[in-house]
Amino acid sequence: MLRMHDAAKPLASIPPLVLDLAIAAGVTWLAVAAAVRPHASLVAHAGRHIDAVAVVLIVAMGVALVLRRRFPLSVLGISAALVAVFEAYGYRLGLAQAALLLAMFTVGALRGRPWAALAAGVTYAELLFDHVYSWSGSDTWIYIGTAMWVGAVAIIADGARRLADSRALMTAYKEQEQRKHRDREQRAVLLERIRIARELHDVTAHHLSVIAVQAGVARFVLDKEPDTADQALRAISEVGSEGLAELRRLISLLRPDDDEGARAQTSDPPAPGIAQLPVLIERVGLSGTPSRYTVAGRQRPLPAGKELCVYRVVQESLTNVLKHAPGSSVEVRLEYDVDSVRVTINDTGTHPVSTRRAGIPAAAITQAARHSGSGVGLTGMRERAALYGGELSAGRTPDGGFEVALTLPVDVEMVEVEEGDVAVAAGAEVGVGATAG
Template sequence: LIVIGAVESALEAALHQDAVLEPGTTAWVAVPAVPCVVLPLLARRRFPFAAPLAVWLIAAGLSSIDGKLVTSVGVLFAAGMAAAFLLGNLEDAVEGRIGLVVTLGAAAIITYNDPGHGAGQFLVTPGLFAIAWLAGFALRERSDQAASSEARALEAERELLAERVRIARELHDVVAHHVSMMGVQAGAARIVIDRDPGEAKKALSAIETSSRQAVAELHRLLGLLRQRGDEDDLAPQPGVEQLGQLVASINDTQLAVDVTVEGEPRPLPQMVDVSAYRIVQEALTNTLKHAGASHAAVHLRYWPDELEVEVVDDGRGPHNGSAHGDGGLGLIGMRERAALHGGRLSAGAEPAGGYAVRVRLPTPDGAL
């Protein structure tokens, strides 16, 4: 269409010289000059600012040569409207405003150079092109709003997916820990029930406690799936302050666990606090299930801008098919928790024997 318009404008200037040209303007100047006003629009995609701007600059320059030519060729009016629209539709607001100024200024120059202009045309002609510019601007705003809405929808979808992954991880941690505890205690009770009923009763009591804790944790997690605005009477999520209770429940098994704290304890960001607890819980659960260890040590170190967590046991370390190794979902979950906060997690066998999980969780001011 642009090429057709350029050809049509050249033919109109060549065939209707008396109607479109001022006396004294030769056709050999006007005919090749007129298409030059239209043709820059061909480059509008590659040069979205310069191409429509060139339309107005060339048109204003051509009107200084022949004031009647630009206003008499209909294709040039259409090219000016298209250029004004494109300038209003620019993504860069500064370029768009510059385009408006150039459009109004060039339209005023063309009107001034037209020998038949009237006073009212200084308002009407620039006003028409200003309306075209505003149409482009309105379309750009609408497109931006649509893009913003789409971006918000995608962000909400990503947040929903992240929340599902978090809940799945929490469910894995809760179920794996408590079910493992109950399995170990049930096995211990089966072994000693005949010769030591008192010890068997203690093991069964630990199973009961662990099952109640599992139900409470599951109740809290399932509560996250309720609609927003529902009354929330669930217990708060555990943090490092609850490690004592966790260790006490594990000490009822055949695994002895010690906890040491270095540095000055301080309030932690909620999500960091929960993640630190869950990492210790998962590491001890893996030790209980797979390591065959008799002792584990949990070390918390409070550094100025991070929390270091270390869980070391004296077991046999990872073996094929074990969640204690790199392929287990438990270890993947711990890595995901560390990565969520920009932390670093390492896990592997110790040179002197045993297995260690170490993680550093940043705790900057203002962290969530």
């Protein structure tokens, strides 16, 4: 069985003016037809016989009802005035009182309760005047019956008004929820764009910086030291391949969901983590930056996101060393505490002597320094740290170098790796650097 609001859906599609015109026409036709019926004048209490003046007044009431939605108070006033004239001529209302009740209902449904009470009072007075002459029975019943009749219409009007208010509030609530949903979606898209832009910046900045340095090395030693040039070209090939693989991995995240099958067939490596730090630091060492990597504490697995955060911070810090402190030595230290993991990257500042000892021409090392970054590296690293509840500090050291320190909280309930599975034991050191020429 259809519910009431389902059955009322066809009415909701009708324009309000057309619906009001049909209602006004129906009320007018019923009032006129009931007033001019042949036996109406035979009733003793019927009052004055209906003539052309009465019909004009009834039609005028109906015409006023057409605009009841737009001007409810005005229509009520006009209807009350026409009813007063109608009664002053001695006519009895009969079904013409439906026009006055409909005007009163409209005021109660579209205006507040004070106006509704005023409309009910006016309607009650005029209907009571008519019922005194047209109803039979005791006077008490005439007063009570008229009040019940007007009160019933007033209650229905008040219910209609509250229902309309509830629908308006529900509509406003739905619109507000839709706006919040759109805002959340836009914010999620923006955050995702920022994340991907940060990843692209880290990947391209590091790999291109290493390629630029190695290309400079190959250029300056191509004739004199072909072995060194060949090593630099191999490093360019490896770094370029690694960078392309990471770019493909990032681009795969932007593929639509229906492309998951093609995405699964790709052989791109997963996101890098702490296990790839030795290779990263070694390549920087081969670019003329003597480097050392140490691990302290009991190593244990971290969530993939935190491992990627550590890797990117080290990667960006080493890239900044290549750009802004070419030829300096750098030390990367990873420390595992009970409830946190800390990584520090220290460089000693630019020292051309170290470069010459490494056998790398100073002009080649300074190639990357000419292409300074956009200044968003430190900001991106801080945003990464904040994303995982960590802290990042960066600044000059007393000896003229630069230090970047990242601290990330670690779940103390995380399962630790057994000591025999630890790749680098507590306090072990891995020294990587360019060989002296």
